[in-house]
Amino acid sequence: MSxxxxxxxxxxxxxxxxxxxxxxxxxxxxxxxxxxxxxAFVDPLQLRDITFPDHSLSRELGYTGGFFMFWAVxxxxxxxxxxxxxxxxxxxxxxxxxxxxx
Numbered sequence: 001m002s003x004x005x006x007x008x009x010x011x012x013x014x015x016x017x018x019x020x021x022x023x024x025x026x027x028x029x030x031x032x033x034x035x036x037x038x039x040a041f042v043d044p045l046q047l048r049d050i051t052f053p054d055h056s057l058s059r060e061l062g063y064t065g066g067f068f069m070f071w072a073v074x075x076x077x078x079x080x081x082x083x084x085x086x087x088x089x090x091x092x093x094x095x096x097x098x099x100x101x102x
Contacts, residue, residue, distance in 0.1 A: 023082050027071060028074075032067070034070040034074070
């Protein structure tokens, strides 16, 4: 019996809906919290006057744009975390399997 017989079996791949849900749902919640915290201190109309003074943007559009901006950033963060936590594929173990047994 070799040392490799004691290595745990790789889990089956999760369905796409579950993988998307583990990225999109936490990022949605984080974006909602970030939007609430940000706009508690920043008025979208004052932000518009600083950044786009020649455009007539409503307060609601500012809230909506801010939420989707926060959602995009937190989705990238959650997606990167999910990518880095994926199980190793065959051949990704490296040359020295003894390092994984310790």
